[in-house]
Amino acid sequence: MAPRWSWDFEDEHRPRAKPAKPPPPAPAAAPDAPRVDPAQIRRRRGAAVVAVLLLLVLVVSAIAGGSHHAPAKGKRLAAGAVKLHRHAPMPLVEGQAEGEAAVRTTLAYTPFVKQGGGTGRDVALTFDDGPGPYTPQVLDVLERFHVRATFFEVGRMLRYFGSSTERQVADGDVIGDHTEDHPALAHLSAHDQREQLFEQIARVELLGARRPLLFRPPYGSFNATTMRELHSLRLLMVLWSVDTDDYEQPGVNVIVQRALEGVEPGAILLLHDAGGDRAQTIAALPAIIRGIRARGYRLVTVPQLLRDDPPPAGQALPSSLAGD
Numbered sequence: 001m002a003p004r005w006s007w008d009f010e011d012e013h014r015p016r017a018k019p020a021k022p023p024p025p026a027p028a029a030a031p032d033a034p035r036v037d038p039a040q041i042r043r044r045r046g047a048a049v050v051a052v053l054l055l056l057v058l059v060v061s062a063i064a065g066g067s068h069h070a071p072a073k074g075k076r077l078a079a080g081a082v083k084l085h086r087h088a089p090m091p092l093v094e095g096q097a098e099g100e101a102a103v104r105t106t107l108a109y110t111p112f113v114k115q116g117g118g119t120g121r122d123v124a125l126t127f128d129d130g131p132g133p134y135t136p137q138v139l140d141v142l143e144r145f146h147v148r149a150t151f152f153e154v155g156r157m158l159r160y161f162g163s164s165t166e167r168q169v170a171d172g173d174v175i176g177d178h179t180e181d182h183p184a185l186a187h188l189s190a191h192d193q194r195e196q197l198f199e200q201i202a203r204v205e206l207l208g209a210r211r212p213l214l215f216r217p218p219y220g221s222f223n224a225t226t227m228r229e230l231h232s233l234r235l236l237m238v239l240w241s242v243d244t245d246d247y248e249q250p251g252v253n254v255i256v257q258r259a260l261e262g263v264e265p266g267a268i269l270l271l272h273d274a275g276g277d278r279a280q281t282i283a284a285l286p287a288i289i290r291g292i293r294a295r296g297y298r299l300v301t302v303p304q305l306l307r308d309d310p311p312p313a314g315q316a317l318p319s320s321l322a323g324d
Contacts, residue, residue: 093172096210099303103213106306107236109313111227113302114239116266116309123297124268124305125149125288126240128178128216129247131161131168132274134282139167141285150302152178152216152238155200157274162207169209174301176214177201177235182275184221186324194229201233214238214302220321227317238302239321240270246281247272255284260291266309268302 106113116122127138130153142149151168153175158165165175179185180199188196201212215235217226222237230237242262246255259269269288271281292299300308 092210095304096172098307099174099301100210100213102307102310103236103303104234106310107213107234110311110315111230112237112239112315112317113268113306113311114318115241115268115311116305117311118264118266118309120265120309121297122266122300122305122308123263123292124300124302125271126152126176126216126238126268126302127271127273128152128218129154129157129182129275130273131157131164132278133161134278135161135164135273136167137282138273138278138285139164139171141282141289142173143171145286145289147289147299148172148174148301148304149299150174150176150214150238151273152176152214153200153204154178154182154274155180155203158203158207161274165204165207165209169207172301174214174303175204175209175212176216176238176302177204177212178216179218182218184219184322184324185217185226186221186223186320186322190225190229193226194232197229197233197235217321221324222320223324238268239318240268242267242269244269244271244281246278246284247276249277249280252280252283252287255280256287256291259284259288260295263292263295263297265297266305266311268305 116124125147127149128151130138130151141147148171151165151173153165155178168175177197177200179196180203181196183196185193185196197215204210204212213234213236215230215237216239217237220239227237241264242259244255244258259271262269271285272278273281289299
């Protein structure tokens, strides 16, 4: 997939802060100022030292008390990382725990998936590049048809549209990692790749959402370094079996046709809810949902697909889909 996304939300250009003015000089002491007793000064200094020591004791006690609650195994994202939640963690929805277990089971024997095993009747809808200004309309359609989907989100967009992510989690949708800034990972160093992956995870957790277990490479770009970093962060790479190319805005009917032509047991469909004008995708979505259901398939999240119809072991890892 060629890098044709145009980002509409750049960082604000904040004006450089002006240097603070120096404080005015202290007024000279009056010539008739009373003389302070040196013993009184010593007593005040002693009291201040005692107060500082008491404060240090309280701080050390608080830190020591918190250290008894170490992060649970599998929850520490990186060595030395500090995880601070802006919101309380959202509760699990029905089937979410089983889905997460299925992801971990799949990851134990393959580092990637592009579709299910083909023995069931599940099909997964996935959306890339969000959240964005069109995401609420995508969610309106999914909620109207009672469909859960998987969203691979760009970390920096959460600063602008985090409320959509919170809504997705409340609906039972699944959030995956689509990097922090949407770069072609195969062109980055190992350090930069890890930063792209980890920063998105941190932003999702700050919203109170579950830690992402799934990853999708922007532009389909990845290399051996990417796979090592994914293994370190315990992320399963999710590719796709049907690419609608909806980001090209080819027309509503074309998007629907592409989606339905590729539907088969275990299919994973690629759509976009952000990264550009997604009006055509939104207009096509009801027909896609109806068409898939009319063929006797059930629409599920990727974790549920892995639980119901796990992919076979021993698949050869595909090369970068971006041609890197």
